[in-house]
Amino acid sequence: MLEALLLSVIEKLEINHQRGMINEEVVIKDMKEILDIVKDKKLEEGRRLNFLVSDLVDVAGDALDLFKQRKIYFYYFESVLSWIGEIKQYLLKLGDDGAETETESNMRSSDNVDDKYVVGLDEDVEMLLRTRIIGREGYNSWTTLIKGMAGIGKTTLAREIYNHPTVIEHFERRAWVSNSTYFTMKELLIKLIQQVEDPQNLHTSSSLENMDNRSLRDMLSQHLQGTRYFIVLDDMPRQVHLKSFLEALSQESVNGSRLLFTSHMKHTNLTLEVEDVHEMKPLDSKESWQLFLKTINHGNKLTGEHKFPMYLEQRGKQMLTKCGGLPLGIKEVGKQLAEKKVSEGSEWEQLLESVDFTSTLKLLEPFYHKLDPELESCFLCMAFFKENATLRKEKLMQIWVAGGAGSQPDCRHSLDGLINESVISVKDKSTEYSLNPLLHMISIQKAEEKLGFEILRNNGNNRPFESPRHHRVIICSRDKFNYSTDHDKRLVSLFFHGGGYFDTSPSYWNSFKKLKILDLEDFGLKSLPESIGTLVKLIYLGLRNNYIKELPQSLGCLKKLEVLDIAQNFMVEVPDIIWELRSLRHLYISDLILI
Numbered sequence: 055m056l057e058a059l060l061l062s063v064i065e066k067l068e069i070n071h072q073r074g075m076i077n078e079e080v081v082i083k084d085m086k087e088i089l090d091i092v093k094d095k096k097l098e099e100g101r102r103l104n105f106l107v108s109d110l111v112d113v114a115g116d117a118l119d120l121f122k123q124r125k126i127y128f129y130y131f132e133s134v135l136s137w138i139g140e141i142k143q144y145l146l147k148l149g150d151d152g153a154e155t156e157t158e159s160n161m162r163s164s165d166n167v168d169d170k171y172v173v174g175l176d177e178d179v180e181m182l183l184r185t186r187i188i189g190r191e192g193y194n195s196w197t198t199l200i201k202g203m204a205g206i207g208k209t210t211l212a213r214e215i216y217n218h219p220t221v222i223e224h225f226e227r228r229a230w231v232s233n234s235t236y237f238t239m240k241e242l243l244i245k246l247i248q249q250v251e252d253p254q255n256l257h258t259s260s261s262l263e264n265m266d267n268r269s270l271r272d273m274l275s276q277h278l279q280g281t282r283y284f285i286v287l288d289d290m291p292r293q294v295h296l297k298s299f300l301e302a303l304s305q306e307s308v309n310g311s312r313l314l315f316t317s318h319m320k321h322t323n324l325t326l327e328v329e330d331v332h333e334m335k336p337l338d339s340k341e342s343w344q345l346f347l348k349t350i351n352h353g354n355k356l357t358g359e360h361k362f363p364m365y366l367e368q369r370g371k372q373m374l375t376k377c378g379g380l381p382l383g384i385k386e387v388g389k390q391l392a393e394k395k396v397s398e399g400s401e402w403e404q405l406l407e408s409v410d411f412t413s414t415l416k417l418l419e420p421f422y423h424k425l426d427p428e429l430e431s432c433f434l435c436m437a438f439f440k441e442n443a444t445l446r447k448e449k450l451m452q453i454w455v456a457g458g459a460g461s462q463p464d465c466r467h468s469l470d471g472l473i474n475e476s477v478i479s480v481k482d483k484s485t486e487y488s489l490n491p492l493l494h495m496i497s498i499q500k501a502e503e504k505l506g507f508e509i510l511r512n513n514g515n516n517r518p519f520e521s522p523r524h525h526r527v528i529i530c531s532r533d534k535f536n537y538s539t540d541h542d543k544r545l546v547s548l549f550f551h552g553g554g555y556f557d558t559s560p561s562y563w564n565s566f567k568k569l570k571i572l573d574l575e576d577f578g579l580k581s582l583p584e585s586i587g588t589l590v591k592l593i594y595l596g597l598r599n600n601y602i603k604e605l606p607q608s609l610g611c612l613k614k615l616e617v618l619d620i621a622q623n624f625m626v627e628v629p630d631i632i633w634e635l636r637s638l639r640h641l642y643i644s645d646l647i648l649i
Contacts, residue, residue, distance in 0.1 A: 059107060060089045063114045081117050084138045085110075091145045101263065102148065105238035110141050112239065112267035113295050137295035171348040171385070172210060174341035178332070179214050186330050187215060187284070187312055188224050196304070197313040201320065202334030203476040203490060204421035205382025208316040211334065212286050215314065225284040225312075233289040239299065243270035246285065251277045271302040278303065283311045290317045318421065319475040336379025336490070343371055345381060349388030360395060366402055373406055375442070377414075378490040386414040415496055422496050425475060431459040432468040433477060437501035438527060438549050438573075441494050445478075447485040449596070452617045452640065456571050456593040457525070457547055501525065506544075527551060530577075547571035553578035564588050575599055575619070587611035598622050598642065610634055618642070 064085050088110065092103075117134050183189070186198045200208045209232075215221060216230055229249035231242055244262045247270065251257065262270065285303075303313070320331065337345060351361045362370065377383035390413065391405050398405075425433060432454050439445060447469070454465040472478040478487045489497070501507035506524035510516050512531060522544045530552040542565040550573065563585040572589065573596035580601045587608025592615055599622040610631035618635075620626055621642040632638075 057089065057092060059111060060085065060092065063111055064089065066118065067114065080135055081114070081138065084135070084142060085114065088138075088142050088145060091142065102238075103145075104263065105240045106141055106144055106148075108240045108267050109238050110138065112298070113137050113141075115268075116295065116298060134295055140291065140294070171345060171352070172207075172214065173345040173348065173381075174337050175207065175211050175214055178211055178334070179218065182211075182215055182332060183218065183220060186332075187314070188220060188310075196311060197300075197315065198330040198332065199320065200314065200316045200332050200334060201318065201476060203318055203380070203493070204418055205380050206334045206336065206476075207381045208318075208334060209288055210381070212288060212314055212316050216284070216286050221284060224282070224310075226281045227278065227283040228285070229283070230286045230288065233287075233291055237291040237294060239294065239296075240267055240270065242287070242299075243267065243274055247274050247277060250274070250283065267298075271298060275302045275305070278311070279305075281311075282309050284314070285312070286314045286316070288316050290315050318424070337381060337384070338379065339371060339374075342374050342377065342379050342384055343367070345384050346370065346374055346388050349385045350392045362391075363402055366406065369403075369406055373409055376409075376411065376491050378442070378492060380490060380492055382417060383411070383414045383492050386417065387411075411492065411495060414492060415499065418492055418496060421493075422500065425477070426471060428460075428464070429468050429471045429475065429477075432465060433472060433497055434501040434505050434507075435459055436478075436489050436494060436497040437505075437507055438525065438547060439489070439494075440551050441491050442488070444481060445487045445489070447487065448640070449619075450487070452594055453547075453571060453573070456616070543567045545569055547573075549573045550577045561585070567591070570594065572596070582606055584608045590614065593617065595619070602626055605629060605632075607631060613637060616640065 064082060067082050067085065113134055117138075182198070182200075200211055202208050216228065221228070227250045229246050231245045234241070240263075244259065247257065247262060248259075265273070300313075303311070347362065374384060374387070377387060387409055391402075391409065394400060394405050394408070395402070400408075422433070435454055435457055438453065438457075450469060451462065451465050454460065454468070455462055459465055460468065469478070473480060473487070477493060478489055480486075481488055498507070498509070502519075506522060507526070508516075508519055508523045509527045509529060511529045524544055525547045526545055527549045528551070530550065545566055546568055548566065548569060548571065553576075563583065566589055568591055569589050570591055571594045572592060573594070575596045575598040577600060579597065580603070582597070582602065582605060584606045585608070586606060587610070590611060590613065592612050594617045595612070595615060596617075596619045598619045602620065602623045603625070604627035605620070607629050609629060612635060614637050615635050616637050617640040618632075618638060619640075619642040620628070621644045623644070626643075628643075632641075
């Protein structure tokens, strides 16, 4: 039955292609690949598979309509292709019986955390109600997107609005649908109909499942006709094609009806529909502490002498900086500490020292897996930078390019993508960014697995790796710098964090045969050795904000150097041989003296 339905859709697409209506063969190609998947896996006609095929038939029909309406072809064709691609990926992940695989069924949104204890959302709720949900009668935009990284509280904020007394009184009908791992438009339509239809005329799930998407949209539109409704679509998937859905509901928008989306990203096919985007911010230190105390004391029923002692407030706040104001992380840490207190009876000082973020990172890992593949390499390179660092746009781009993450246009696209997907946050200046400390931990984990990355500390407490390393961060204290150069011939990038006694022998630098990136920014460096000139593959040399008085003559040997950053070093003597560096594209200087 399903194979016959797919063959029928492909036949219609091919007929239109022969008539010259379709100048793109990608849709037909994807549809044939999907048919092969269904055949090869011999999938049974289960509920999930039927939903996916219903979506596929619906979006293919949209594709035919788009081909006939050239005016909107360019705007929506990409979203059609994306959604067909998503359906294909869903089918590949289904088990042979048409059910979700165990791995995928366990990968739920990490934003749906316990919202019993809420901190820092009062202003957001009041502002959204006043300016976007209720206070915008007659305004053209009837859709709002709450955007932010996983665990930041998007669902909690939406739930606070949805259950607000003013909303309950203002809207005649309300409905809430949360995304499942395998989102389908058919499932969305069925859930909405079941929430908004007249209780005296309820349809059974089986009767609704036998209907196609177009009929379901018509039914939903009829149920909502003439009413003022408020619908929340929580955790919307990456590329879901919403054009027909929005068109079916838009007629009621003039009477004050509203749609509220939550997502970690701005969806490509929503940019023309959603004008209002509310970007969620992390909790500040005060709000983080309030949430921590609520979670650890009240949420876990710790009373009397067992409550978290206030004399440890400073140490507790220091520990919470690792969460970067992320409610999911704060709640998970509070829950972990309370459970240890009850089970082990240890002193709070010992418990604070033993905080483990492993469980929090597991909750956030699905957020990493949702990244577009082309963004992954740049995200992994975020491991090179310091925790809580302010990241300059030009440095990010230059490190990514020099490290082989892509060309400059590719890396610029990746930067925009990471911002769009709420991985990187834009700071006060549009050219400065930050990365949440918990996401930084994930980037380190994944970079160790996939990039050959390691972190070394001069306390001698380092984990050995069996495979050669290609990227390294060295974290120094005030102790003497002393590291073996074993396997350094494979290193592509080397970053120094912290500060300390930096006194390597000239032969040390001779071991880095393939080094392309050397970053010593903010390290407290006073001089560079003459042997730095042996790094003939070097592309990026970062020496910003140090105490360097002069650069060695051997700098002229770095013929492939493209970026030299010696800004914020007071009165640096630079040999005029610098002008012979023909590959140099970016030079950052201040208080320069040519010699």
